Amino acid sequence: MRTYDVAIIGGGIIGTSIAFELAAEKLSVVVVDRKEPGREASWAAAGMLSPAPDSARDLPLVPFARESLRRYPEFIEDIQDGSGKRTNYVRDGAFEVFVSADAERECDERLSELRGLGISVEPLTGGAARQIDRAIGASIRAALWLREEGSVEPHLLMDAVLTAAGNRGVEIRAGCEVTGLIREGDRCTALIARGEKIVAQHIVMAAGCFSGEVARDSWLKLLVPTRPVPGQMIALRPQGEAPSVRRVTRSEQGYLLPRSDGRIVAGSTIEEARFDKRVTAAGLNKILESAFAISPELSGAEVIESWAGLRPGTPDDLPILGPADCQGLWIATGHYRSGILLAPATAKLFRHWIVRANSDADVAAFSPLRFARPEMRAQTAL
Numbered sequence: 001m002r003t004y005d006v007a008i009i010g011g012g013i014i015g016t017s018i019a020f021e022l023a024a025e026k027l028s029v030v031v032v033d034r035k036e037p038g039r040e041a042s043w044a045a046a047g048m049l050s051p052a053p054d055s056a057r058d059l060p061l062v063p064f065a066r067e068s069l070r071r072y073p074e075f076i077e078d079i080q081d082g083s084g085k086r087t088n089y090v091r092d093g094a095f096e097v098f099v100s101a102d103a104e105r106e107c108d109e110r111l112s113e114l115r116g117l118g119i120s121v122e123p124l125t126g127g128a129a130r131q132i133d134r135a136i137g138a139s140i141r142a143a144l145w146l147r148e149e150g151s152v153e154p155h156l157l158m159d160a161v162l163t164a165a166g167n168r169g170v171e172i173r174a175g176c177e178v179t180g181l182i183r184e185g186d187r188c189t190a191l192i193a194r195g196e197k198i199v200a201q202h203i204v205m206a207a208g209c210f211s212g213e214v215a216r217d218s219w220l221k222l223l224v225p226t227r228p229v230p231g232q233m234i235a236l237r238p239q240g241e242a243p244s245v246r247r248v249t250r251s252e253q254g255y256l257l258p259r260s261d262g263r264i265v266a267g268s269t270i271e272e273a274r275f276d277k278r279v280t281a282a283g284l285n286k287i288l289e290s291a292f293a294i295s296p297e298l299s300g301a302e303v304i305e306s307w308a309g310l311r312p313g314t315p316d317d318l319p320i321l322g323p324a325d326c327q328g329l330w331i332a333t334g335h336y337r338s339g340i341l342l343a344p345a346t347a348k349l350f351r352h353w354i355v356r357a358n359s360d361a362d363v364a365a366f367s368p369l370r371f372a373r374p375e376m377r378a379q380t381a382l
Contacts, residue, residue: 001196001197001198001199002198002199003199003200004028004029004030004171004198004199004200004201005022005027005028005029005200005201005202006019006022006027006028006029006030006200006201006202006203006204006354007029007030007032007191007198007200007202007203007204008029008030008031008032008203008204008206009032009178009191009203009204009205009206009207009211009214010031010032010033010205010206010207010208010210010211010333011031011032011033011036011037011038011162011172011174012033012037012038012040012041012042012158012206012207012208012339013038013042013045013154013157013158013161013339013340013343014042014206014208014332014333014335014339014342014343014346014347015031015033015037015204015206015207015332016031016037016038016158016161016162016165016170016172017075017161017343017344017346017347018204018206018332018346018347018350018351019031019165019170019172020078020079020082020161020164020165020168020170020347021347021348021350021351022350022351022354022355023165023168023169023170024168024351025351025355027354027355028169028171029165029169029170029171030170030171030172030173030198030200031165031170031171031172031173032173032176032177032178032191032193032198033172033173033174033175033176034175034176034177034178034207034210035174035175036174036175037158037162037172037174038158038159038161038162039158040208040209040210040309040310041208041209041309041310041311041312041339042154042157042158042339042340043154043155043158043309044154044231044233044307044308044309044310045154045309045339045340046151046154046233046255046257046265046267046268047151047152047153047154047157047257047265047340048094048149048151048248048250048255048257048340048341049069049072049091049149049150049151049152049340049341050065050069050094050146050149050248050250050341051065051066051068051069051119051341052096052114052117052119052146052149053113053117054337055317057316057317057318058317059117060318060365060366061318061319061338062117062118062119063362064342064345064361064363064366065338065341065342065345066118066119067345067361068341068342068343068344068345068346069148069149069341071344071345071348072089072091072150072152072344073089073091074344075343075344075347076089076152078164079157079160079161079164080160081164082163082164082165082167082168083159083160083161083163083164083167084163085156085159085160085163086156086160087152087153087156087157087160088152088153088156088259088260089150089151089152089157090150090151090152091148091149091150092150092247093145093146093147093148093149093150093247093248094145094146094149094150094151094247094248094249094250095124095129095132095133095136095143095144095145095146095247095248095249095250096110096143096144096146096249096250096251097126097129097136097140097142097143097144097249097250097251097294098110098140098141098142098143098251098252099139099140099141099251099293099294100141103126103140103141103142104141104142106142107123107141107142107143107144108123110144111123111144114144114146119146119148120146120147120148121144121145121146121147122144122145122147123142123143123144123145124142124143124144124145125141125142125143126138126139126140126141126142126143128143129143129145132145133245133246133247133249135244135245135246135295135297135298136245136249136294136295137292137293137294137295137296137297138296139293139296140294149248150248151248151257152340153259153260154340157340173193175194176193176194177193177194178191178192178193178207178214179192179193179194180192180217180218181203181214181215181218181220181329182197183218183219183326186326186327187326187327187328188203188324188326188327188328188329189328190203191203200328201328202328202329202330202354203328203329203330204330204331204332204350205220205224205324205329205330205331205332205333206332206333207333208226208310208311208312208333208335208339209226209227209228209229209275209310209311209312209313210226211224211226211312211320211331211333211334212224212225212226212227219326220324220326220329222371222372223320223324223325223331223368223369223371223372224320224331224333224368225314225315225371226312226313226314226320226333226334227273227312227313227314228273228274228275228276228310228311228312228313229270229271229273229310229311229312229313229336230269230271230272230274230276230277230278230308230309230310230311231267231268231269231270231271231308231309231310231311231337232267232268232269232271232279232280232283232284232287232306232307232308233265233266233267233268233287233306233307233308233309234265234266234267234284234287234288234291234303234305234306235259235263235264235265235266235303235304235305235306236263236264236265236266236291236298236301236302236303236304237262237263237264237301237302237304238262238264238297238298238300238301239300239301239302240300244258244262244264245258245264245294245295245298246258249294249295250294251290251293251294253286253289253290253293254266254267254268254286254287254290254291254294255267255268255290255294256291256294256295256298263304264291264298264301266287266288266290266291266298267287268287269283269286269287269308271283273313275310276308277307277308277309277310278308279306279307279308283308284306311336311337311339312333312334312335312336312339313334313336314334314336315371316370317336318334318336318365318366319332319333319334319335319336319338319342319346319366320332320333320334320366320367320368320371321346321349321363321366321367321368322353322363322366322367322368322369323353323368324368324369325368325369325372330350330353330354331368332346332350345361349361349363
């Protein structure tokens with residue numbers, strides 16, 4: 001039986017980024033993953049880096065998301081230096097486009113909302129947007145230009161983070177499913193993985209949508225009410241002389257994200273909670289309709305690949321970050337659609353908490369203890 005400073009449950013972008021940060025403090029860190037590290041939600045993600053909220057439920061997350069976006073260049077530099085691998089991180093802006101008959105009004109309202117949240121944004125006519133990117137369709141009536149946004153390629157990022165963490169001495173165990181946590185008095189002291197007891201001063205639950213499954217039969221269940229939220233995606237390759245989307249472009253219905261090899265990633269669906277990664281005809285049709293509305297030229301594109309992933313949802317769609325009601329146990333899960341974006345700020349936050357025992361970040365809204373409140377019990381039970 002080996003003892004570690006930190007044991008992290010889950011080898012996705014959140015767990016491995018936290019491990020990378022903690023290893024910089026010369027802590028002994030082990031990451032255990034039920035299957036292959038980095039091959040669940042992190043692998044399936046598009047890699048869009050945007051702090052702009054999708055709905056009113058996202059508003060509490062905006063300051064943390066903006067901070068994580070601010071940290072991204074340094075995060076990528078550290079990861080690439082530590083791994084010797086590229087991530088294809090780019091920060092060349094993004095378009096948010098509007099196609100309805102009420103496009104100008106919708107654009108103005110969104111412009112006011114984003115500026116009120118401190119997000120840098122400029123309004124454009126549809127024609128002005130097409131001058132910048134001629135693949136944008138003529139049906140686009142208005143657009144917003146978000147200069148500070150960007151993207152990263154999740155497959156490359158996960159490979160680089162895993163390598164960088166390993167180079168810092170992090171022990172990464174694949175096929176190591178956690179079946180229990182050991183609590184002694186008011187402290188969590190160990191976990192059981194593949195029949196082995198792993199003792200650690202700190203244990204971090206970062207298993208994405210599977211966090212709730214790990215906690216299902218323990219006292220921790222109430223504080224980790226994660227659920228899977230399937231999402232389907234398509235990769236397209238434009239043919240011939242057709243113009244290709246050059247930057248992240250999104251509408252209310254979907255988004256397009258260019259890859260360095262010429263593919264265009266189109267997404268995505270949001271489906272009911274279930275552990276099911278099927279790709280369906282209805283899902284693909286929805287994605288393609290939104291893709292063609294943004295860029296009609298893609299109707300002639302070749303379909304290269306389609307896939308689905310399981311996002312880690314929570315009852316209020318906000319992440320679960322912070323100490324549990326038991327010493328030595330930390331929760332870092334429920335990042336929903338923003339795990340790639342939020343990795344730098346989450347990793348830094350947990351480095352401060354675990355090493356310095358404090359943090360200046362205002363993340364009280366994300367505390368696991370919010371689900372222990374009486375008003376949340378009924379919602380969590382759904």
